[in-house]
Amino acid sequence: xxxxxxVPGSPCxxxxxxxxxxxxxxxxxxxxxxDYESMGEGxxxxxxxxxxxxxxxxxxxxLTEEGARPAWMIYHSVTDADATTQAVERAGGTVRVxxxxxxxxxxxxQYSDPLGGQFxxxxxxxxxxxxxxxxxxxxxxxxxxxxxxxxxxxxxxxVFDWRFSDMALPGGGGAYALITPAGLPEERMHxxxxxxxxxxxxxxxxxxxxxxxxxVTDCDAAVAAVTEHGGSVQMGPQDAEGVGRLxxxxxxxxxxxxxxxxxxx
Numbered sequence: 001x002x003x004x005x006x007v008p009g010s011p012c013x014x015x016x017x018x019x020x021x022x023x024x025x026x027x028x029x030x031x032x033x034x035d036y037e038s039m040g041e042g043x044x045x046x047x048x049x050x051x052x053x054x055x056x057x058x059x060x061x062x063l064t065e066e067g068a069r070p071a072w073m074i075y076h077s078v079t080d081a082d083a084t085t086q087a088v089e090r091a092g093g094t095v096r097v098x099x100x101x102x103x104x105x106x107x108x109x110q111y112s113d114p115l116g117g118q119f120x121x122x123x124x125x126x127x128x129x130x131x132x133x134x135x136x137x138x139x140x141x142x143x144x145x146x147x148x149x150x151x152x153x154x155x156x157x158x159v160f161d162w163r164f165s166d167m168a169l170p171g172g173g174g175a176y177a178l179i180t181p182a183g184l185p186e187e188r189m190h191x192x193x194x195x196x197x198x199x200x201x202x203x204x205x206x207x208x209x210x211x212x213x214x215x216v217t218d219c220d221a222a223v224a225a226v227t228e229h230g231g232s233v234q235m236g237p238q239d240a241e242g243v244g245r246l247x248x249x250x251x252x253x254x255x256x257x258x259x260x261x262x263x264x265x
Contacts, residue, residue, distance in 0.1 A: 002133045002140055002190045006077040009160035009181040010190050011142050012129030013075035013122050014212050015059030017068065018253040021047055023230075024060055027251050031225045031259075032137045032214060036060065055131035057138045069203065070253035073110065073120050074142050074210050076160060081107045081123040084159065091158045101125075113155050115147055117208035134215065140260060141213035142179075142191035149177060149195035152208070156193075169194075170241070203256055213258040219245040222259045226251075 006012040018024045025036035028050060034057060038048040047061030063070055078084045081099040088095065088111045096118065097110035107123040122129060132138040146152040153164050161182035166175040180189040198206035216222040219237045226233060226249045234256070236247030244262040251257070 001188065002142075003188070004129075004131070004133050006124070006128050007181050007184065007188075008077055008079055009162055010077055011074055011139065012077040012124075013059070013120075014072055014130070014139060015061060015075075016070075016072050016255060017061055017063040017065075018070045018251070018255060019063050020253065021060055021062050023252055024255075025050075027229050027231060028058075028060075030229045031222055031231070032216070034058070034137065052132055052135075052137040057130050057132050070251075070255040071118075071204075071209065072212050072255055072257060073118065074212060075108065075120040075122040075129070077129065078121045078123050078160075081109045081121055084121050085109055085111075087159045091155050093155065093159070099123075113152065113208065115151060115208045116204070117144060117146060117152070117210060119210055136215050136217045138215060139212050140215040140262065141258075142210060143213060143258065144191070144193040144208060144210050145196050145201055146193055146208035147195065147198050147201070147206070149175070149193060152193055153177060164193075165189075203250075203254065209256075211256045211258060213246075213260050216259050216261055219247055219259050219261040223247045223249065226259075 002011055028034045034050040034052055036050055049056055050058040085095055085099055092114040094112040096112055099107055099109040101107050104125050105127040106125040110120040112118050134140045156162050163180045164177045166177050169176050177193045178189045179191040180186050223237050230252035232250045234248040237245055239245050244260050246260040248258050
């Protein structure tokens with residue numbers, strides 16, 4: 001589960017880059033009940049923030065990087081973005097955006113892992129990250145689809161000191177590695193990674209990628225809203241034993257995310 005104390009290495013923020021900010025704001029408002037606050041005015045607005053029940057849950061911006069695909073970027077909390085950048089480089093990763101301050105709010109950087117999976121970090125200032133997690137309409141899990149699980153574990157374990165525990169997938173589908181922040185019990189696991197062949201990663205042209213999982217009260221109803229408002233469904237809805245009912249979806253710009261009605265103990 002993701003919690004709002006944001007210990008080092010845990011997911012703490014996410015933002016979406018898309019060509020059409022206005023269309024994305026309308027889509028996620030319909031699917032997840034988010035309210036959008038623009039940072040600009042008029043038709044040329046570049047981006048802003050999403051709120052759920054008055055609390056920040058994500059950011060939204062216009063996609064400006066040439067050749068980049070619409071996608072969610074997941075940020076992990078760190079105590080020192082510059083030290084993390086050095087760790088990324090030592091482990092064979094690439095710095096996409098060097099550490100920089102966002103006024104008094106915090107310090108951020110963005111990277112690619114050695115296989116091409118993109119991720120980011122956030123060193124908190126006034127802002128620790130999102131204000132609502134593990135609740136309907138908010139981030140509850142993160143996933144990495146990678147072409148080499150062993151290499152991904154070595155890299156991210158070295159950068160964030162994550163701990164991994166493998167869970168067998170049903171039907172002989174391989175293993176799913178559960179991710180837990182350093183020094184915490186497995187009850188605090190916040191994500192997972194799964195190895196897939198490159199041909200199954202067409203969204204990123206065969207490269208690994210991260211995506212968010214959003215909690216919803218009714219997966220089927222949320223999926224109906226996805227298709228009604230121009231998105232599509234890659235898988236599901238289907239039940240996953242011990243996890244809940246889930247669906248892998250694409251928004252109208254083809255940014256991927258998962259909807260999950262979790263099993264509650």
